[in-house]
Amino acid sequence: MEEKIRTAGDNYEAVTHRVNVRVLYADTDAMGVVYYANYLRYFETGRMELFRSLGITLESPEIEGFVFPAAEAHCRYLASARADDLLTVETTLDTENRASLRFDYRVFREGGELLATGHTLHACVEKEGRVTRTPKALRERLDRACAFVSRPRLPRE
Amino acid sequence: MEEKIRTAGDNYEAVTHRVNVRVLYADTDAMGVVYYANYLRYFETGRMELFRSLGITLESPEIEGFVFPAAEAHCRYLASARADDLLTVETTLDTENRASLRFDYRVFREGGELLATGHTLHACVEKEGRVTRTPKALRERLDRACAFVSRPRLPRE
Amino acid sequence: MEEKIRTAGDNYEAVTHRVNVRVLYADTDAMGVVYYANYLRYFETGRMELFRSLGITLESPEIEGFVFPAAEAHCRYLASARADDLLTVETTLDTENRASLRFDYRVFREGGELLATGHTLHACVEKEGRVTRTPKALRERLDRACAFVSRPRLPRE
Amino acid sequence: MEEKIRTAGDNYEAVTHRVNVRVLYADTDAMGVVYYANYLRYFETGRMELFRSLGITLESPEIEGFVFPAAEAHCRYLASARADDLLTVETTLDTENRASLRFDYRVFREGGELLATGHTLHACVEKEGRVTRTPKALRERLDRACAFVSRPRLPRE
Numbered sequence: 001m002e003e004k005i006r007t008a009g010d011n012y013e014a015v016t017h018r019v020n021v022r023v024l025y026a027d028t029d030a031m032g033v034v035y036y037a038n039y040l041r042y043f044e045t046g047r048m049e050l051f052r053s054l055g056i057t058l059e060s061p062e063i064e065g066f067v068f069p070a071a072e073a074h075c076r077y078l079a080s081a082r083a084d085d086l087l088t089v090e091t092t093l094d095t096e097n098r099a100s101l102r103f104d105y106r107v108f109r110e111g112g113e114l115l116a117t118g119h120t121l122h123a124c125v126e127k128e129g130r131v132t133r134t135p136k137a138l139r140e141r142l143d144r145a146c147a148f149v150s151r152p153r154l155p156r157e
Numbered sequence: 158m159e160e161k162i163r164t165a166g167d168n169y170e171a172v173t174h175r176v177n178v179r180v181l182y183a184d185t186d187a188m189g190v191v192y193y194a195n196y197l198r199y200f201e202t203g204r205m206e207l208f209r210s211l212g213i214t215l216e217s218p219e220i221e222g223f224v225f226p227a228a229e230a231h232c233r234y235l236a237s238a239r240a241d242d243l244l245t246v247e248t249t250l251d252t253e254n255r256a257s258l259r260f261d262y263r264v265f266r267e268g269g270e271l272l273a274t275g276h277t278l279h280a281c282v283e284k285e286g287r288v289t290r291t292p293k294a295l296r297e298r299l300d301r302a303c304a305f306v307s308r309p310r311l312p313r314e
Numbered sequence: 315m316e317e318k319i320r321t322a323g324d325n326y327e328a329v330t331h332r333v334n335v336r337v338l339y340a341d342t343d344a345m346g347v348v349y350y351a352n353y354l355r356y357f358e359t360g361r362m363e364l365f366r367s368l369g370i371t372l373e374s375p376e377i378e379g380f381v382f383p384a385a386e387a388h389c390r391y392l393a394s395a396r397a398d399d400l401l402t403v404e405t406t407l408d409t410e411n412r413a414s415l416r417f418d419y420r421v422f423r424e425g426g427e428l429l430a431t432g433h434t435l436h437a438c439v440e441k442e443g444r445v446t447r448t449p450k451a452l453r454e455r456l457d458r459a460c461a462f463v464s465r466p467r468l469p470r471e
Numbered sequence: 472m473e474e475k476i477r478t479a480g481d482n483y484e485a486v487t488h489r490v491n492v493r494v495l496y497a498d499t500d501a502m503g504v505v506y507y508a509n510y511l512r513y514f515e516t517g518r519m520e521l522f523r524s525l526g527i528t529l530e531s532p533e534i535e536g537f538v539f540p541a542a543e544a545h546c547r548y549l550a551s552a553r554a555d556d557l558l559t560v561e562t563t564l565d566t567e568n569r570a571s572l573r574f575d576y577r578v579f580r581e582g583g584e585l586l587a588t589g590h591t592l593h594a595c596v597e598k599e600g601r602v603t604r605t606p607k608a609l610r611e612r613l614d615r616a617c618a619f620v621s622r623p624r625l626p627r628e
Binding site: 339340342343344345346347349351396397 | 496497499500501502503504506508553554
Binding site for chain 1: 183188189239
């Protein structure tokens, strides 16, 4: 159900991860399809599970004392998802970005139909509220994770 | 749009308040009606606005240092609400209950159709996590608000 | 991650199923814990996956033409869940109830702490809006699933 | 609480509308602030109330038989909103766009602090599922609403 993908390229370091999400009625609206805001919820599952696949969770010392609020979110909707659909959220972390965290997402329906693409940008904020650079320990952890990985820069939306 | 109602009775002190809520697509699901969990969201609007009508908000000194997590929630669904419906949430606070806070709710569609009834029970917890009695300052404030009010006990679900 | 449990008893037919749910930030609120309405969302995962474990999904012919709106929901909150917690939703379907569908739920944190209990009751409604009994084909499917199963009636809340 | 604003400019026809939204605990997350996806919910309130201010609701003949799913959503987060904050959602409809509906949003805290900006783009889809141009009756209604209005094009994000 979860799979971490590392593909080779030449000018871009990134980590890609896939996780499945089952669509609930709770996620849909009266148009019969997933409500547009809920893709941002799926994105959260994507980036949380990508981090977990790298051994980082909310309790990890690498991120203790920091939070990562969204600075920007974008989603393009290509096709609709319905209750009970099994989706795959593919999340790619751009590990070159030193100042903040950028994730790119693609959401597929079982079978491979691309439903949505998007990205989020996250600031790093100390618990006292001061915006800072990505913590060094997290950065090193990500670097180790990507040591042997590089991949062409994704076309940005 | 908001209205505080105090009705007279003989053995029960309560404050009742009404507030309107507009149903969003976000609240509905693929059955075409409001998703069942979202009535608990409407209940939150009800009790928050009842407190506001009594001059109590999250910043009020009467409740500083306390939070009021739900200990119990119940809802009975009688008829469906649809996107764009204008609902009225009628919230009644049982001011006799000294140990915790109990709210009773009735949700109506514009025109008066009763859609749902329910209640929530809230513990009082100090910010450090210790369960306690409803803070004295809040209790006194509620008592003053209800000084001249009494009303028959609502039939409990 | 999912497990179907059938326990033996003497006067009650039921099917129990367990599924894991990871708590998202999306599920929490500013008190730092899961927002109370979102347990009803977890309940949906529970009953949907219980049905799936019996081979019944939204596309199954047994339920085609019917929807099962909640008639009642109840939840008792015993302890808090936090972002990133791995929960187990244990769902029990009372297969003796012929007129409607009743599910009982228990939500545990990884490690076994009981966080919440609850139940939902669902009417069976034809797509045209008429309330009806549980469809015969679904009933027979549930009966087959429980043919050799019986279990003491759960203490009802 | 609601106010429709029409400002004069020279090369852009638009209608702007403001509506207040009270932040619920339901909208916040464990970081103590509004969860990022919920701004898209506030955006829905903005565009729904803008339409209502023009006399258009989900029941209006101008849009009967059509739905307007999001094709794109974008949000930039500048400052955080907390439970109980009173927000103003300012929504601007670009009435020059003939093929689809584009809304620009700005979300302010009471007092005027800008918290978020964003936009959504909506396709027009016939109930049978075919993408089409904005219905003529809706277009004419919007044109009449803006007959005497023009305003400089907003800086697009």
